[in-house]
Amino acid sequence: ATVFRASEHQHIRYNPLQEEWVLVSAHRMKRPWQGQVEPPLLQTVPRHDPRNPLCPGATRANGEVNPHYDSTFLFDNDFPALQPDAPNPGPSDHPLFQAEAARGVCKVMCFHPWSDVTLPLMSVPEIRAVVDAWASVTEELGAQYPWVQIFENKGAMMGCSNPHPHCQVWASSFLPDVAQREERSQRAYQSQHGEPLLMEYGRQELLRKERLVLTSEHWLVLVPFWAVWPFQTLLLPRRHVRRLPELTPAERDDLASIMKKLLTKYDNLFETSFPYSMGWHGAPTGSEAGANWDHWQLHAHYYPPLLRSATVRKFMVGYEMLAQAQRDLTPEQMSSSCSGLSRVLVAVATA
Amino acid sequence: ATVFRASEHQHIRYNPLQEEWVLVSAHRMKRPWQGQVEPPLLQTVPRHDPRNPLCPGATRANGEVNPHYDSTFLFDNDFPALQPDAPNPGPSDHPLFQAEAARGVCKVMCFHPWSDVTLPLMSVPEIRAVVDAWASVTEELGAQYPWVQIFENKGAMMGCSNPHPHCQVWASSFLPDVAQREERSQRAYQSQHGEPLLMEYGRQELLRKERLVLTSEHWLVLVPFWAVWPFQTLLLPRRHVRRLPELTPAERDDLASIMKKLLTKYDNLFETSFPYSMGWHGAPTGSEAGANWDHWQLHAHYYPPLLRSATVRKFMVGYEMLAQAQRDLTPEQMSSSCSGLSRVLVAVATA
Ligand SMILES: O=P(O)(O)O[C@H]1O[C@H](CO)[C@@H](O)[C@H](O)[C@H]1O
Ligand SMILES: O=P(O)(O)O[C@H]1O[C@H](CO)[C@@H](O)[C@H](O)[C@H]1O
Numbered sequence: 001a002t003v004f005r006a007s008e009h010q011h012i013r014y015n016p017l018q019e020e021w022v023l024v025s026a027h028r029m030k031r032p033w034q035g036q037v038e039p040p041l042l043q044t045v046p047r048h049d050p051r052n053p054l055c056p057g058a059t060r061a062n063g064e065v066n067p068h069y070d071s072t073f074l075f076d077n078d079f080p081a082l083q084p085d086a087p088n089p090g091p092s093d094h095p096l097f098q099a100e101a102a103r104g105v106c107k108v109m110c111f112h113p114w115s116d117v118t119l120p121l122m123s124v125p126e127i128r129a130v131v132d133a134w135a136s137v138t139e140e141l142g143a144q145y146p147w148v149q150i151f152e153n154k155g156a157m158m159g160c161s162n163p164h165p166h167c168q169v170w171a172s173s174f175l176p177d178v179a180q181r182e183e184r185s186q187r188a189y190q191s192q193h194g195e196p197l198l199m200e201y202g203r204q205e206l207l208r209k210e211r212l213v214l215t216s217e218h219w220l221v222l223v224p225f226w227a228v229w230p231f232q233t234l235l236l237p238r239r240h241v242r243r244l245p246e247l248t249p250a251e252r253d254d255l256a257s258i259m260k261k262l263l264t265k266y267d268n269l270f271e272t273s274f275p276y277s278m279g280w281h282g283a284p285t286g287s288e289a290g291a292n293w294d295h296w297q298l299h300a301h302y303y304p305p306l307l308r309s310a311t312v313r314k315f316m317v318g319y320e321m322l323a324q325a326q327r328d329l330t331p332e333q334m335s336s337s338c339s340g341l342s343r344v345l346v347a348v349a350t351a
Numbered sequence: 352a353t354v355f356r357a358s359e360h361q362h363i364r365y366n367p368l369q370e371e372w373v374l375v376s377a378h379r380m381k382r383p384w385q386g387q388v389e390p391p392l393l394q395t396v397p398r399h400d401p402r403n404p405l406c407p408g409a410t411r412a413n414g415e416v417n418p419h420y421d422s423t424f425l426f427d428n429d430f431p432a433l434q435p436d437a438p439n440p441g442p443s444d445h446p447l448f449q450a451e452a453a454r455g456v457c458k459v460m461c462f463h464p465w466s467d468v469t470l471p472l473m474s475v476p477e478i479r480a481v482v483d484a485w486a487s488v489t490e491e492l493g494a495q496y497p498w499v500q501i502f503e504n505k506g507a508m509m510g511c512s513n514p515h516p517h518c519q520v521w522a523s524s525f526l527p528d529v530a531q532r533e534e535r536s537q538r539a540y541q542s543q544h545g546e547p548l549l550m551e552y553g554r555q556e557l558l559r560k561e562r563l564v565l566t567s568e569h570w571l572v573l574v575p576f577w578a579v580w581p582f583q584t585l586l587l588p589r590r591h592v593r594r595l596p597e598l599t600p601a602e603r604d605d606l607a608s609i610m611k612k613l614l615t616k617y618d619n620l621f622e623t624s625f626p627y628s629m630g631w632h633g634a635p636t637g638s639e640a641g642a643n644w645d646h647w648q649l650h651a652h653y654y655p656p657l658l659r660s661a662t663v664r665k666f667m668v669g670y671e672m673l674a675q676a677q678r679d680l681t682p683e684q685m686s687s688s689c690s691g692l693s694r695v696l697v698a699v700a701t702a
Contacts, residue, residue: 002438006450009437012525014449021528023432023453031430032412035512061383079382081374081670081677087355089362095544096552097576098365099357102374151669159666161386168669174363176674177372193446201447225448279673303672315510318502318519319432321654322630323527326432 006330015226016189017197018181021324022228028328029308038157038311045116045163053078054164056113071126072133073110074169080106082170104145104172109133111165118154118165118273120263127256134280135244135252137169142243142285145171147179150244155275157305157313175284182281183296190295198297202236211335214261218254221262223331230307230314230327231269231334233262235300242296243282262302269337272310278302357681366577367540368548369532372675373579379679380659389508389662396467396514404429405515407464422477423484424461425520431457433521455496455523460484462516469505469516469624471614478607485631486595486603488520493594493636496522498530501595506626508656508664526635533632534647541646549648553587562686565612569605572613574682581658581665581678582620582685584613586651593647594633613653620688623661629653 004011010025053060056068061078082104089099111130112122119127134150141148152167153160175183189197205211205222213233214221220236227233235258241247247255266274280300283293307314307328320326355362361376404411407419412429433455440450462481463473470478485501492499503518504511526534540548556562556573564584565572571587578584586609592598598606617625631651634644658665658679671677 002436004438004440006440009440010433010453011437011440011450012453014451016447016449021525021531023523023527025432027434028430028432033512035510036507079379081376081379081679082361083378085353086360086362087353089355089357089360094555095540096367096548096555098367099362100365102361102363147674149670149674151673153666153669156387159386159668161384170670170674172374172674174372176374177676178672178674180372189446197447204445204447277669277672279669281673301673315504317510318504318628318630319500319521321529321628322502322632322652323498323500323521323523323529325528328432 007333012324013226015224015228017185017201017224017226018178019185020226020228022226023324023326024330025326025328026330026333031328033308033312035312035315038313047114047116049115052115052162052164054108054110054162054166055115068113069110070113071129072112074107074133074137077106077108077168080104082106082172100174102172102174104170105141106171107137107141107169109137109167109169111167115164118263118267120260120267122165122260124253124256124260127260128253131244131247131252131255135247138244138280138282138285141169141171142245142289144286145173146284146286146288147172147175148285149176149179149279151277151279153277155273157275158277160275179281179284183284186295186297196240196295196297198236198299199240202238202297210332213265213335214258216254216258218251219258221258223335225331227331227334228316228325228327229303229305230329231266231302231304232331233302235259235262235302237298240294241282241298242293243285243298244280246298266302266304270306270310272306274304275306276302276304358684363675364577366575366579368536368552368575368577369529370536371577371579373577374675374677375681376677376679377681377684382679384659384663386663386666389664398465398467400466403466403513403515405459405461405513405517406466419464420461421464422480423463425458425484425488428457428459428519431455433457433523451525453523453525455521456492457522458488458492458520460488460501460518460520462518466515469614469618471611471618473516473611475604475607475611478611479604482595482598482603482606486598489595489631489633489636492520492522493596493640495637496524497635497637497639498523498526499636500527500530500630502628502630504628506624508626509628511626530632530635534635537646537648547591547646547648549587549650550591553589553648561683564616564686565609567605567609569602570609572609574686576682578682578685579667579676579678580654580656581680582617582653582655583682584653586610586613586653588649591645592633592649593644594636594649595631597649617653617655621657621661623657625655626657627653627655 007026012021012023058066088101092098138148148171150169186197202220211223221233224234282298283296305313358377363372363374410416439452443449489499499522501520537548562574572584575585633649634647656664
């Protein structure tokens with residue numbers, strides 16, 4: 001009988017954090033690509049554009065004028081998907097027609113006053129200011145809302161409609177779907193094994209050394225065993241930390257530094273300003289924040305769409321939408337293609 | 352207190368079939384769009400191109416020559432994600448590192464000998480031949496495999512790399528993730544309510560008349576209450592049918608006719624050859640096909656990416672990947688914008 005090799009033979013893997021399976025078919029990378037090619041990503045963006053509503057001093061859609069900020073800048077999204085005062089849809093009249101109330105706020109956070117930089121081109125102290133702003137907004141909105149979702153859509157390919165470096169923060173009165181799944185899986189793991197799922201997972205990856213991308217004093221970056229996107233990574237603190245505001249000053253500095261390294265590797269991979277969606281997951285907040293959330297471990301997910309080059313992406317379409325996620329190279333192959341690649345790529349402009 | 356109106360006030364809705372929530376924020380359609388614009392979809396495709404491996408008489412990647420087919424044509428995918436003989440990864444050594452065997456086959460089905468047609472431009476008898484071919488391939492591969500996933504990726508935006516009208520069929524030795532969720536939810540509904548979830552759901556939509564797009568003697572097309580994609584639809588038989596091969600000749604003719612009408616509406620919506628991924632779900636097959644699958648109702652999902660025009664799509668990115676699906680108009684608004692729109696749009700060429 002043939003000996004199983006993950007890099008040759010298709011198989012399925014389980015994501016115990018989000019309770020999903022993925023089909024891994026490494027041999028599919030051999031297939032030629034004649035499909036859609038994305039527009040090239042390297043664009044010249046002016047450092048300051050007074051008509052860009054994210055720039056210092058610019059006027060936004062609601063008529064407000066931005067301050068001349070020189071670090072991060074947080075403001076209310078002018079077209080929010082969540083508003084604080086939506087009425088309740090009322091009780092459902094049928095089990096197949098269930099609707100519930102959704103309240104919340106949507107904010108935008110600029111990372112830097114210049115439009116022509118990205119996180120990997122910013123200095124470590126500048127990125128540290130972003131980490132501090134993430135911790136503060138989690139604290140501020142987490143006082144009222146059970147879930148504060150920080151996420152960055154980077155690049156036009158990821159639906160980002162403004163090149164100025166920024167992320168979004170959507171806080172909601174409900175635990176979103178993915179948060180519910182991570183809550184369920186981490187709670188069950190803790191009650192069965194007596195320790196947090198992601199603490200054990202990080203330790204195992206440090207032992208196995210097959211999927212590590214970066215390690216530092218306080219952080220790990222790895223390609224999860226169950227990764228779906230070709231170059232997906234998971235960023236984990238080494239210490240048991242439930243939420244961003246708990247990070248110590250040393251952990252925050254180290255986070256800024258490992259993020260710069262990770263994003264620089266990403267930019268180098270296809271020599272482009274690497275697109276992705278990323279976001280933070282930590283223990284729920286709001287009125288239940290004081291409950292026992294020890295089964296939670298803070299982490300960030302990076303989901304980049306590119307597959308083969310700066311202009312050829314992975315499409316999560318037909319089979320993936322109708323049946324199951326599918327990837328064309330193994331997570332292990334991905335982490336090894338990221339070793340090296342530490343040169344800062346001046347992809348957009350010199351910061 | 353303000354009266355709740357779904358078209359004005361954000362809320363969340365539950366998908367009881369796939370066990371997921373969606374955030375509905377109708378007011379977001381007011382937001383201006385400055386992000387990525389897709390290349391226009393209307394291309395001139397030659398009716399026959401001897402270098403296109405999907406055309407009659409063309410030579411494929413493996414050296415085989417296609418027959419001069421004049422209706423549908425089924426062949427093995429030259430770059431399959433699933434192969435019949437992959438070895439087993441063996442037992443997992445840790446609960447966080449679970450891998451299992453995956454075996455299967457991937458086929459490609461051409462709908463028509465001409466490259467310059469799409470399903471809505473084909474005649475009803477030509478579409479009926481496609482329905483028959485779907486039923487046969489389900490029967491053929493279902494004899495061996497528990498799941499036969501038929502899906503069509505249409506348009507470059509949906510990762511389709513060949514304009515020739517075709518779909519794919521991936522049969523697997525495992526129940527894919529989405530199939531598992533639909534199995535669980537339909538089984539639970541039947542045991543609690545004594546009838547199939549989708550039979551009751553179709554009946555309710557016929558009574559409520561808020562989300563119907565098309566009805567015919569044997570079929571319904573509706574925008575599900577829990578739709579995620581802006582113009583997502585669900586195609587359901589009126590009779591309790593578990594799998595495609597069970598469809599009667601009259602139901603097959605009527606299916607061909609309602610598909611032509613639905614896809615014509617889609618083409619008219621933004622006056623383009625409307626991109627989508629679609630696929631069929633029916634009761635599991637394989638060695639367990641004889642078990643009781645009465646809780647299953649055959650259905651097709653249509654997932655089209657466009658949001659505002661032929662070139663502006665909905666991006667399922669940051670919040671959607673990290674937290675929860677989100678839509679910018681209500682399912683009810685969508686179904687009403689589809690009424691009318693029945694002119695056959697000669698989007699690609701005259702068939
Ligand atoms: O098989 P194709 O058409 O080359 O590829 C397309 O459909 C597949 C199945 O949905 C996806 O995995 C690919 O990402 C997509 O590009
Ligand atoms: O809010 P933005 O940046 O305009 O919009 C982008 O991110 C949102 C949150 O992930 C998505 O819902 C939109 O589809 C996407 O275009």
